[in-house]
Amino acid sequence: MLTIKNLNKSYGRNQVLQNLNLHIEPGEVYGLIGANGAGKTTTINIICNLLNADSGDITINNQPISAATKRIIGVAPQENLLYKTLSCEENLQFFGDIYGLNRQTRQQRIRETLLAVNLLDKAKHPVETLSGGMQRRLNIAVALVHQPQLVILDEPTTGLDIESRYEVWELIRQLKNQGITVLLTTHLLDEAERLCQRIGIMKNGQILAEGSLAELRTLIPAQEIVLMQTEFEAQAIARAEKYGFTHRRYGNDLAFWLPEPLELKEIIARFEGIAIDSIARQPVRLENIYLELMHHN
Numbered sequence: 001m002l003t004i005k006n007l008n009k010s011y012g013r014n015q016v017l018q019n020l021n022l023h024i025e026p027g028e029v030y031g032l033i034g035a036n037g038a039g040k041t042t043t044i045n046i047i048c049n050l051l052n053a054d055s056g057d058i059t060i061n062n063q064p065i066s067a068a069t070k071r072i073i074g075v076a077p078q079e080n081l082l083y084k085t086l087s088c089e090e091n092l093q094f095f096g097d098i099y100g101l102n103r104q105t106r107q108q109r110i111r112e113t114l115l116a117v118n119l120l121d122k123a124k125h126p127v128e129t130l131s132g133g134m135q136r137r138l139n140i141a142v143a144l145v146h147q148p149q150l151v152i153l154d155e156p157t158t159g160l161d162i163e164s165r166y167e168v169w170e171l172i173r174q175l176k177n178q179g180i181t182v183l184l185t186t187h188l189l190d191e192a193e194r195l196c197q198r199i200g201i202m203k204n205g206q207i208l209a210e211g212s213l214a215e216l217r218t219l220i221p222a223q224e225i226v227l228m229q230t231e232f233e234a235q236a237i238a239r240a241e242k243y244g245f246t247h248r249r250y251g252n253d254l255a256f257w258l259p260e261p262l263e264l265k266e267i268i269a270r271f272e273g274i275a276i277d278s279i280a281r282q283p284v285r286l287e288n289i290y291l292e293l294m295h296h297n
């Protein structure tokens, strides 16, 4: 569906994209993650033909990007692109016109899209009277009104409360079930884990690693992670090293990577004689892999 080859972009001396390569299959939900400034929005703007690359190729359905491919894409940018004094319906009319929908199709599509984003009852309400979560859903509706094949969502849930986030996640799952290809950027790694079939981890304008969560998990030699709280950290770390457990610190948590899964009682036995306040096992999360790639590349 989308193929990016050797994409380069600089702003003055700041090279933001460095030979970026990316491929997204039709019907896939692909998550692009990376620190602030990694180049995610720049990539999206180039895909949407809003910004020119310095070099490289992008094809959508095997066609180079152009005014024609723009119609295949729907984009919901980070900042809502809405006219606050217009109603939901009027906003969608405006964007439907831009995409060249004829009047009859447009009215039907507006209804269907408002239904899909659960805002049909707000059709006549001005945007400025809607909650932040509703405005975010309407921003996504703008990306869907012309039935694109590729939907690009730039941080769709940033700033939303947990219930509004669930609604956006549900909407993304519906897109996936309809076979629509989705490119999503997010700083919420559990969001990427939940929604995306494949995830690309971006740093300094390059993809450091990509794959399904299962594939990404093979990048670190851990089958499971143990989080521990103890006053005797130095002793615990020394003991862990003896058993071949790599230690890491995630915020305040002391963590050990287990090269093979162990029962909790077996783990506790390895730390015998060291007073432990709490101990918990958890699967290897995207967060653990992401931090490793960010700090050791």
Ligand SMILES: Nc1ncnc2c1ncn2[C@@H]1O[C@H](COP(=O)(O)OP(=O)(O)OP(=O)(O)O)[C@@H](O)[C@H]1O
Residues within 6 Å of the ligand: 011, 014, 016, 034, 035, 036, 037, 038, 039, 040, 041, 042, 043
């Ligand atoms: N119009 C511009 N002029 C100059 N520099 C820019 C411009 N737009 C972006 N940049 C720089 O390009 C780099 C990449 O920015 P970009 O917005 O693509 O990153 P991002 O991964 O989307 O970050 P975030 O997660 O914060 O949205 C940053 O260093 C940014 O300061």
